[in-house]
Amino acid sequence: MMLLSAPCATPRWYRLIWGxxxxxxxxxxxxxxxxxxxxxxxxxxxxxxxxxxxxxxAILGANxxxxxxxxxxxxxxxxxxxxxxxxxxxxxxxQRPWTICRMGLSHVPEGREIFPGLTVEANxxxxxxxxxxxxxxINDVLxxxxxxxxxxxxxxxxxxxxxxxxxxxGRGLMACPxxxxxxEPSLGLSPMLSKxxxxxxxxxxxxxxxxxxxxQNMRAALGIADRGYVLRVGRITAQGSASELLNSADIQxxxxxx
Ligand code: ATP
Numbered sequence: 362m363m364l365l366s367a368p369c370a371t372p373r374w375y376r377l378i379w380g381x382x383x384x385x386x387x388x389x390x391x392x393x394x395x396x397x398x399x400x401x402x403x404x405x406x407x408x409x410x411x412x413x414x415x416x417x418x419a420i421l422g423a424n425x426x427x428x429x430x431x432x433x434x435x436x437x438x439x440x441x442x443x444x445x446x447x448x449x450x451x452x453x454x455x456q457r458p459w460t461i462c463r464m465g466l467s468h469v470p471e472g473r474e475i476f477p478g479l480t481v482e483a484n485x486x487x488x489x490x491x492x493x494x495x496x497x498x499i500n501d502v503l504x505x506x507x508x509x510x511x512x513x514x515x516x517x518x519x520x521x522x523x524x525x526x527x528x529x530x531g532r533g534l535m536a537c538p539x540x541x542x543x544x545e546p547s548l549g550l551s552p553m554l555s556k557x558x559x560x561x562x563x564x565x566x567x568x569x570x571x572x573x574x575x576x577q578n579m580r581a582a583l584g585i586a587d588r589g590y591v592l593r594v595g596r597i598t599a600q601g602s603a604s605e606l607l608n609s610a611d612i613q614x615x616x617x618x619x
Contacts, residue, residue, distance in 0.1 A: 465492030477518025
């Protein structure tokens with residue numbers, strides 16, 4: 362089309378409205394100046410971060426630092442007061458969580474939020490669309506979590522904590538995501554199951570799927586992450602490679618809540 366093939370001729374109004382999407386971005390997710398509040402409590406302050414395709418990025422911080430708020434704002438569960446979130450070149454602030462999920466951004470929330478009155482199969486079949494990432498069928502999910510195959514016809518409410526976490530992850534994968542947001546995926550799990558869950562996130566990377574990982578176990582998170590950000594009282598105070606952060610004084614402060 363004329364407008365796109367001859368940028369000089371693009372009207373000013375068009376550039377103003379669509380500037381964010383026209384600008385070439387190589388990052389899968391770009392968050393800028395993000396501020397989110399609960400009434401007078403400002404939980405996120407000018408947060409900036411990015412994730413490349415296939416990267417595992419950890420978000421680290423003490424209780425109340427704003428980690429869950431960040432994931433909920435990116436996935437559309439919460440609306441920010443200010444700032445932009447661009448996923449795959451498209452601004453997504455203001456879109457409904459369901460629409461964002463269809464674009465290839467899955468959220469595995471803290472607490473799992475599976476449907477306890479539905480069977481494992483029905484929970485998995487609730488999501489059946491293609492978010493543009495690696496394709497996952499029900500059989501692929503059952504191959505990844507053989508335990509779910511054994512529980513396939515059972516009500517999800519009767520599953521153990523670890524099985525419910527597998528189901529929540531499996532349901533997220535049914536959307537064929539390009540990015541998955543994980544909120545404390547090993548919370549309440551035994552060390553062995555936690556290791557298995559984090560191992561699954563590493564497997565997703567091998568499929569080209571990126572992960573934004575909030576994890577209580579900082580060492581375990583940085584053990585699988587490529588990079589990380591430290592969030593402290595709603596602000597990003599440090600960022601770097603996993604090994605840089607493991608040796609950072611700031612991260613110790615953030616975890617000690619000093
Ligand atoms: P945790 O590790 O304990 O889950 P977090 O880093 O995920 O903590 P958030 O849950 O995002 O932190 O909370 C960030 C801030 O927002 C905290 O000060 C918290 O008290 C506040 N907050 C969170 N949810 C609400 C809410 N529904 N209403 C009011 N304030 C809230």
